[in-house]
Amino acid sequence: xxxxxxxxxxxxxxxxxxxAWQPQTxxxxxxxxxxxxxxxxxxxQMPQVPQYGFWMLTREYPVPSxxxxxxxDAGIECWSFLPQSAFHCELSGHTPLQxxxxxVNGMIKMPPSAKxxxxxxxxxxxxxxxxxxxxxxGMVSVVLSGDExxxxxxxxxxxxxxxxxxxxxxxxxxTSGVHWLAGQSEVEWIEPKFERILYxxxxxxxxxxxxxxxxxxxxxxxxxWNALDGTGIIVAVADTGLDNGVNNTNMxxxxxxxxxxxxx
Numbered sequence: 001x002x003x004x005x006x007x008x009x010x011x012x013x014x015x016x017x018x019x020a021w022q023p024q025t026x027x028x029x030x031x032x033x034x035x036x037x038x039x040x041x042x043x044x045q046m047p048q049v050p051q052y053g054f055w056m057l058t059r060e061y062p063v064p065s066x067x068x069x070x071x072x073d074a075g076i077e078c079w080s081f082l083p084q085s086a087f088h089c090e091l092s093g094h095t096p097l098q099x100x101x102x103x104v105n106g107m108i109k110m111p112p113s114a115k116x117x118x119x120x121x122x123x124x125x126x127x128x129x130x131x132x133x134x135x136x137x138g139m140v141s142v143v144l145s146g147d148e149x150x151x152x153x154x155x156x157x158x159x160x161x162x163x164x165x166x167x168x169x170x171x172x173x174x175t176s177g178v179h180w181l182a183g184q185s186e187v188e189w190i191e192p193k194f195e196r197i198l199y200x201x202x203x204x205x206x207x208x209x210x211x212x213x214x215x216x217x218x219x220x221x222x223x224x225w226n227a228l229d230g231t232g233i234i235v236a237v238a239d240t241g242l243d244n245g246v247n248n249t250n251m252x253x254x255x256x257x258x259x260x261x262x263x264x
Contacts, residue, residue, distance in 0.1 A: 028106040029058035032083040033114055040086070040106030046096035051107075053185035054090050054145040057099065058106040061085040067103065074102055079146055079167070080188060088188060090146055110145075112182035117191035124175045131195040142169040142181065143189040150184040 028040035040058040057078070059067060063085045068078050071089060078087035088110065099107065122128045126135035133139065144167045153159055158177035163170040170193065173181070181187045211217050212228070219226035 028108070029060070029085055031056055031058065031086045031108070035114075035118075038108060038111065038114070040108045042106050043096050043100045043104055046107065048095055048097055050093040050095055051091045052093060054088055054110070054188075055107045056082060056086045056110055057089050057104045058086045059103050060105055070102060074098070076102075077146065088145055109185070110188065112179075115182045115187055115189050116178070117189070119192055120178065120190060121175075123192055124178065130192040132193045137172070137174050139193040140171050140173050140178070141191050141193050142171055142187060143167055144169065145186050145188040148186060150181070150186045153181075156180065 028042050030037045030039055038056075040056065057071070057076075061084055068087060071078055071087070074094070075092055076089050076094060078089040080088040082088060096107070119128060119130055120140065123130035123133040124136060124138060130138070139162070147166050149161065149164055149169060153161060156177060158174035159181070160172040161169060162172060171177075171181075178190060181190055211221075215226060215228060218228045
Protein backbone atom coordinates (compact mmCIF):
# COMPACT_ATOMS: atom_id res chain seq x y z
CA UNK A 1 0.00 0.00 0.00
CA UNK A 2 1.43 3.31 -0.99
CA UNK A 3 2.05 5.83 1.71
CA UNK A 4 -0.58 8.49 1.91
CA UNK A 5 0.72 11.96 1.20
CA UNK A 6 -1.05 14.41 3.47
CA UNK A 7 -0.38 17.51 1.48
CA UNK A 8 -1.54 20.97 2.44
CA UNK A 9 -2.34 22.30 -1.02
CA UNK A 10 -2.75 25.79 -2.37
CA UNK A 11 -5.91 25.14 -4.38
CA UNK A 12 -8.06 27.85 -5.82
CA UNK A 13 -11.53 27.54 -7.27
CA UNK A 14 -14.30 29.66 -8.65
CA UNK A 15 -16.27 26.43 -8.86
CA UNK A 16 -17.23 26.57 -12.48
CA UNK A 17 -18.54 23.79 -14.66
CA UNK A 18 -17.44 20.36 -13.50
CA UNK A 19 -17.28 17.35 -15.77
CA ALA A 20 -19.35 15.22 -13.43
CA TRP A 21 -22.90 14.70 -12.28
CA GLN A 22 -23.29 17.23 -9.52
CA PRO A 23 -26.81 18.28 -8.43
CA GLN A 24 -27.46 21.45 -6.46
CA THR A 25 -27.17 20.71 -2.77
CA UNK A 26 -26.35 22.53 0.43
CA UNK A 27 -26.34 19.56 2.79
CA UNK A 28 -22.95 18.02 2.01
CA UNK A 29 -19.71 18.41 3.93
CA UNK A 30 -17.80 21.62 3.21
CA UNK A 31 -14.35 21.28 1.67
CA UNK A 32 -12.15 24.29 2.34
CA UNK A 33 -10.15 25.42 -0.68
CA UNK A 34 -8.02 28.52 -0.69
CA UNK A 35 -10.29 30.60 -2.90
CA UNK A 36 -13.53 29.46 -1.27
CA UNK A 37 -15.47 26.42 -0.19
CA UNK A 38 -17.24 23.69 -2.12
CA UNK A 39 -19.87 21.35 -0.72
CA UNK A 40 -19.67 17.65 -1.43
CA UNK A 41 -22.67 15.81 -2.83
CA UNK A 42 -24.32 13.71 -0.10
CA UNK A 43 -23.57 10.08 -0.83
CA UNK A 44 -27.26 9.12 -0.88
CA GLN A 45 -27.85 11.57 -3.75
CA MET A 46 -25.28 9.96 -6.02
CA PRO A 47 -26.47 7.57 -8.75
CA GLN A 48 -25.68 3.94 -7.95
CA VAL A 49 -23.18 3.39 -10.75
CA PRO A 50 -19.46 2.55 -10.58
CA GLN A 51 -17.25 5.62 -10.33
CA TYR A 52 -13.71 6.01 -11.62
CA GLY A 53 -10.92 8.54 -11.40
CA PHE A 54 -10.16 11.03 -8.67
CA TRP A 55 -12.86 12.29 -6.31
CA MET A 56 -12.83 14.35 -3.15
CA LEU A 57 -14.36 12.04 -0.54
CA THR A 58 -15.70 13.47 2.71
CA ARG A 59 -16.52 12.03 6.08
CA GLU A 60 -18.14 13.42 9.19
CA TYR A 61 -15.63 15.46 11.21
CA PRO A 62 -13.43 14.55 13.07
CA VAL A 63 -11.82 12.03 10.77
CA PRO A 64 -10.30 8.98 12.53
CA SER A 65 -6.64 8.47 11.68
CA UNK A 66 -7.44 4.90 10.61
CA UNK A 67 -10.05 5.90 8.04
CA UNK A 68 -7.65 6.40 5.16
CA UNK A 69 -6.24 2.93 5.83
CA UNK A 70 -9.76 1.47 5.73
CA UNK A 71 -10.20 3.07 2.32
CA UNK A 72 -6.86 1.66 1.17
CA ASP A 73 -7.92 -1.82 2.26
CA ALA A 74 -10.96 -1.42 0.01
CA GLY A 75 -8.76 -0.55 -2.98
CA ILE A 76 -9.17 3.22 -2.73
CA GLU A 77 -5.90 5.15 -2.87
CA CYS A 78 -6.02 8.55 -1.18
CA TRP A 79 -3.26 11.06 -1.65
CA SER A 80 -4.05 14.58 -0.52
CA PHE A 81 -5.91 15.72 2.59
CA LEU A 82 -8.24 18.68 2.12
CA PRO A 83 -9.67 20.43 5.18
CA GLN A 84 -11.55 19.84 7.09
CA SER A 85 -12.61 16.25 6.47
CA ALA A 86 -11.85 15.28 2.86
CA PHE A 87 -9.29 13.27 0.94
CA HIS A 88 -8.57 13.33 -2.79
CA CYS A 89 -8.85 9.66 -3.72
CA GLU A 90 -8.79 7.46 -6.80
CA LEU A 91 -11.79 5.20 -7.36
CA SER A 92 -11.67 2.06 -9.48
CA GLY A 93 -15.30 1.18 -10.08
CA HIS A 94 -16.55 1.73 -6.52
CA THR A 95 -20.25 2.48 -6.15
CA PRO A 96 -21.72 5.07 -3.77
CA LEU A 97 -23.25 2.21 -1.75
CA GLN A 98 -19.82 0.66 -1.25
CA UNK A 99 -18.42 4.05 -0.27
CA UNK A 100 -21.23 4.65 2.20
CA UNK A 101 -20.34 1.40 3.97
CA UNK A 102 -16.84 2.86 4.37
CA UNK A 103 -18.26 5.92 6.18
CA VAL A 104 -18.00 8.20 3.14
CA ASN A 105 -20.82 10.72 3.47
CA GLY A 106 -20.16 12.83 0.38
CA MET A 107 -18.14 13.10 -2.81
CA ILE A 108 -17.42 15.57 -5.58
CA LYS A 109 -14.98 16.00 -8.46
CA MET A 110 -12.42 18.77 -8.08
CA PRO A 111 -13.50 21.63 -10.39
CA PRO A 112 -10.99 22.47 -13.15
CA SER A 113 -10.83 26.07 -11.98
CA ALA A 114 -9.78 24.87 -8.51
CA LYS A 115 -6.51 23.63 -9.97
CA UNK A 116 -5.17 26.93 -11.31
CA UNK A 117 -2.83 29.29 -9.47
CA UNK A 118 -4.30 32.81 -9.70
CA UNK A 119 -1.21 34.14 -11.53
CA UNK A 120 -1.21 31.41 -14.18
CA UNK A 121 -3.78 32.48 -16.76
CA UNK A 122 -3.11 36.23 -16.35
CA UNK A 123 0.57 35.51 -17.08
CA UNK A 124 -0.25 33.46 -20.18
CA UNK A 125 -2.63 36.19 -21.33
CA UNK A 126 0.08 38.84 -21.00
CA UNK A 127 -1.73 40.66 -18.20
CA UNK A 128 1.10 40.20 -15.70
CA UNK A 129 4.75 39.18 -15.66
CA UNK A 130 5.91 35.85 -14.27
CA UNK A 131 9.28 34.09 -14.37
CA UNK A 132 9.72 31.66 -17.31
CA UNK A 133 6.39 32.80 -18.72
CA UNK A 134 5.46 34.79 -21.80
CA UNK A 135 2.18 35.46 -23.54
CA UNK A 136 0.70 32.16 -24.68
CA UNK A 137 3.62 30.01 -23.54
CA GLY A 138 5.53 29.17 -20.38
CA MET A 139 6.91 26.69 -17.88
CA VAL A 140 4.66 25.38 -15.12
CA SER A 141 4.91 23.17 -12.05
CA VAL A 142 2.23 20.53 -11.61
CA VAL A 143 1.07 18.53 -8.59
CA LEU A 144 -0.58 15.30 -9.68
CA SER A 145 -3.61 13.77 -8.00
CA GLY A 146 -1.70 10.49 -7.80
CA ASP A 147 1.70 9.63 -9.21
CA GLU A 148 0.85 9.22 -12.90
CA UNK A 149 0.57 11.76 -15.70
CA UNK A 150 -2.63 11.96 -17.77
CA UNK A 151 -2.65 9.17 -20.32
CA UNK A 152 -2.64 11.29 -23.50
CA UNK A 153 -0.25 14.01 -22.37
CA UNK A 154 2.62 12.85 -24.60
CA UNK A 155 0.43 13.03 -27.72
CA UNK A 156 -0.34 16.73 -27.38
CA UNK A 157 1.48 19.43 -29.27
CA UNK A 158 0.78 22.10 -26.66
CA UNK A 159 2.44 20.29 -23.73
CA UNK A 160 5.99 19.01 -23.30
CA UNK A 161 6.97 17.04 -20.22
CA UNK A 162 10.37 18.21 -18.96
CA UNK A 163 10.40 16.39 -15.63
CA UNK A 164 8.21 13.92 -13.74
CA UNK A 165 8.89 12.27 -10.40
CA UNK A 166 6.22 10.79 -8.13
CA UNK A 167 3.53 13.49 -7.77
CA UNK A 168 5.47 16.38 -9.27
CA UNK A 169 6.09 17.44 -12.85
CA UNK A 170 7.55 20.37 -14.76
CA UNK A 171 5.98 21.11 -18.13
CA UNK A 172 6.30 23.54 -21.02
CA UNK A 173 2.78 24.51 -21.99
CA UNK A 174 0.70 26.69 -24.21
CA THR A 175 -2.52 28.23 -22.95
CA SER A 176 -4.62 25.50 -24.57
CA GLY A 177 -2.51 22.89 -22.80
CA VAL A 178 -3.21 24.47 -19.41
CA HIS A 179 -6.95 24.30 -20.01
CA TRP A 180 -6.63 20.65 -21.03
CA LEU A 181 -4.56 19.81 -17.95
CA ALA A 182 -7.09 21.46 -15.63
CA GLY A 183 -9.77 19.17 -17.00
CA GLN A 184 -7.82 15.98 -16.30
CA SER A 185 -8.65 13.97 -13.20
CA GLU A 186 -4.97 13.11 -12.74
CA VAL A 187 -3.99 16.77 -12.25
CA GLU A 188 -4.54 18.47 -8.90
CA TRP A 189 -2.69 21.80 -9.13
CA ILE A 190 -0.93 23.93 -11.76
CA GLU A 191 1.20 27.00 -11.06
CA PRO A 192 3.85 29.11 -12.78
CA LYS A 193 7.44 27.96 -12.35
CA PHE A 194 8.61 30.31 -9.62
CA GLU A 195 12.14 31.64 -9.42
CA ARG A 196 14.08 30.41 -6.41
CA ILE A 197 15.53 33.27 -4.39
CA LEU A 198 17.83 33.09 -1.38
CA TYR A 199 16.51 35.35 1.34
CA UNK A 200 19.89 36.06 2.89
CA UNK A 201 18.59 39.33 4.27
CA UNK A 202 16.36 37.34 6.64
CA UNK A 203 19.31 35.27 7.90
CA UNK A 204 21.36 38.45 8.14
CA UNK A 205 18.80 39.90 10.51
CA UNK A 206 18.83 36.80 12.69
CA UNK A 207 22.59 36.43 13.03
CA UNK A 208 23.46 40.16 12.88
CA UNK A 209 26.05 39.60 10.16
CA UNK A 210 26.37 43.35 9.65
CA UNK A 211 27.97 43.50 13.11
CA UNK A 212 30.30 40.57 12.42
CA UNK A 213 31.79 42.19 9.35
CA UNK A 214 32.33 45.60 10.99
CA UNK A 215 35.68 45.64 12.83
CA UNK A 216 34.88 48.94 14.57
CA UNK A 217 31.61 47.65 15.99
CA UNK A 218 33.24 44.39 17.04
CA UNK A 219 35.97 46.32 18.91
CA UNK A 220 33.25 48.35 20.57
CA UNK A 221 31.79 45.15 22.00
CA UNK A 222 35.17 43.85 23.15
CA UNK A 223 38.48 45.65 22.58
CA UNK A 224 40.22 42.30 22.08
CA TRP A 225 38.09 41.79 18.94
CA ASN A 226 39.51 44.82 17.10
CA ALA A 227 40.87 42.68 14.26
CA LEU A 228 37.67 40.72 13.64
CA ASP A 229 35.92 41.62 10.40
CA GLY A 230 33.86 38.48 9.72
CA THR A 231 36.38 36.94 7.34
CA GLY A 232 36.23 33.14 7.35
CA ILE A 233 33.16 32.92 9.56
CA ILE A 234 30.62 30.34 8.41
CA VAL A 235 27.12 30.68 9.82
CA ALA A 236 23.75 29.08 9.20
CA VAL A 237 20.23 29.32 10.55
CA ALA A 238 18.52 25.93 10.33
CA ASP A 239 15.71 23.88 11.80
CA THR A 240 17.35 21.08 13.78
CA GLY A 241 14.13 19.09 13.62
CA LEU A 242 15.68 17.39 10.59
CA ASP A 243 18.46 15.81 12.64
CA ASN A 244 19.53 14.65 16.10
CA GLY A 245 21.99 17.48 16.67
CA VAL A 246 25.05 15.30 16.11
CA ASN A 247 26.98 14.88 12.86
CA ASN A 248 26.68 11.08 12.71
CA THR A 249 24.81 8.46 10.69
CA ASN A 250 21.51 9.66 12.13
CA MET A 251 21.99 13.12 10.64
CA UNK A 252 19.66 14.05 7.78
CA UNK A 253 21.49 13.19 4.50
CA UNK A 254 21.17 16.79 3.25
CA UNK A 255 23.23 17.94 6.25
CA UNK A 256 25.52 14.98 6.94
CA UNK A 257 29.24 15.66 6.44
CA UNK A 258 28.53 19.28 5.45
CA UNK A 259 28.60 20.54 9.02
CA UNK A 260 31.42 22.60 10.48
CA UNK A 261 29.88 22.82 13.93
CA UNK A 262 26.58 22.69 15.79
CA UNK A 263 25.78 25.28 18.43
CA UNK A 264 22.57 26.07 20.27
